[in-house]
Amino acid sequence: MSPLRWGICTGGEISHDFVSSLQGHSNNHPVVAIATRSLERSQKFASKFKIPTAYGSYEELAQDPNIDIIYIGAINTEHPRLCKLFLTHKKNVLCEKPLALTLKETQDVLKIAKESGVFFMEAVWTRFFPVSAKIRELVASGELGDVKSMLLNFGLDLPDRERTMKKEMGGGALYDMGIYMVQLTTMVFGVGPSSTNTHGFLNENGVDEMYTTVMKFPNNAMATLSCTYKADYPNEAIVIGTKGRLRIPGHFWAPTELIWSKPSGELIETFQYPTPESSAEYSLGPLWSGMLYEADAVKQAIEEGKKEHALVSWKETELIATLMEQARRDLGIVWVHEGS
Numbered sequence: 001m002s003p004l005r006w007g008i009c010t011g012g013e014i015s016h017d018f019v020s021s022l023q024g025h026s027n028n029h030p031v032v033a034i035a036t037r038s039l040e041r042s043q044k045f046a047s048k049f050k051i052p053t054a055y056g057s058y059e060e061l062a063q064d065p066n067i068d069i070i071y072i073g074a075i076n077t078e079h080p081r082l083c084k085l086f087l088t089h090k091k092n093v094l095c096e097k098p099l100a101l102t103l104k105e106t107q108d109v110l111k112i113a114k115e116s117g118v119f120f121m122e123a124v125w126t127r128f129f130p131v132s133a134k135i136r137e138l139v140a141s142g143e144l145g146d147v148k149s150m151l152l153n154f155g156l157d158l159p160d161r162e163r164t165m166k167k168e169m170g171g172g173a174l175y176d177m178g179i180y181m182v183q184l185t186t187m188v189f190g191v192g193p194s195s196t197n198t199h200g201f202l203n204e205n206g207v208d209e210m211y212t213t214v215m216k217f218p219n220n221a222m223a224t225l226s227c228t229y230k231a232d233y234p235n236e237a238i239v240i241g242t243k244g245r246l247r248i249p250g251h252f253w254a255p256t257e258l259i260w261s262k263p264s265g266e267l268i269e270t271f272q273y274p275t276p277e278s279s280a281e282y283s284l285g286p287l288w289s290g291m292l293y294e295a296d297a298v299k300q301a302i303e304e305g306k307k308e309h310a311l312v313s314w315k316e317t318e319l320i321a322t323l324m325e326q327a328r329r330d331l332g333i334v335w336v337h338e339g340s
Contacts, residue, residue, distance in 0.1 A: 004299045007033040007067035011045040013283040015073035019049050021291035024278030029295055035061035062089040076170030080105045087112045092119040094298055098175050101335050106321035110314045119302050121309050122317045124183050128293035130273035131255035144241030150223035152181040155233025164229050168336050172207030173227045180253040181225040182323050188239055192319050193217050198330035208331050254287040
């Protein structure tokens with residue numbers, strides 16, 4: 001199998017760690033070009049990672065014939081525009097989540113992806129971790145019985161992070177962090193909720209700083225999702241079934257441990273899946289070496305001639321965007337480009 005040649009769009013922390021994950025493990029994912037809005041910044045990024053080509057514009061990256069796929073690590077507000085740029089140039093694309101800040105923007109990008117005839121995926125990296133695979137296996141096997149409840153919390157004390165706090169940067173806990181809880185909930189239940197309600201608080205910039213979503217599912221099941229960027233939570237996810245329960249104890253968005261127990265709490269088994277060992281440097285921490293799982297899955301899908309990946313299908317991306325939109329409407333978030 002041929003290596004998958006990557007072009008990197010933007011040079012922030014997430015792009016830094018994505019490249020680290022690719023270069024820290026194998027030669028299957030050569031990074032051949034980087035583009036930011038500044039040639040000087042691109043050259044600095046390229047020098048650090050020994051990337052052969054640096055561009056000072058995204059259009060140059062889109063026109064590079066030596067690139068198989070583009071990774072987009074831009075801020076949330078830029079995702080739709082950049083996706084459209086690369087898709088119209090017939091480039092395969094992996095775009096960081098959230099794909100867009102509105103359902104309509106998400107649908108517009110997915111329409112262009114379908115028309116382009118290339119591979120496209122929203123980078124919901126959590127779904128490719130071995131812990132996520134084990135959860136899907138145990139739920140599908142019936143060993144948990146009927147899933148009746150999910151309890152998820154995601155809270156980090158990040159009050160000074162600009163991109164999280166500002167509306168013009170697509171900030172707020174919901175779109176920066178909450179999408180991880182939404183994707184895990186839809187993965188476990190396999191369908192969207194029959195109803196959903198969200199309550200919370202907005203900051204002075206008009207984006208959410210704390211909220212809780214309650215979802216109702218068929219068969220009298222519920223999920224409760226609580227999120228904030230103002231305080232540290234346990235950051236765990238619990239799946240409760242009639243025959244057993246699962247718990248991810250901490251950093252469930254990059255899960256490395258899964259605890260399976262009986263309804264009484266008696267331990268059945270603990271699964272440990274450390275992230276890939278890497279000598280690379282990570283801005284956001286060593287857990288981000290787990291981005292390799294996602295990259296490997298994308299490579300395999302492209303080699304098989306697929307245009308989307310079953311674990312993060314276009315239909316699933318649209319469902320997640322729909323649920324995110326319902327939550328932000330409940331919270332009263334109106335984006336700058338929507339006229340407020």
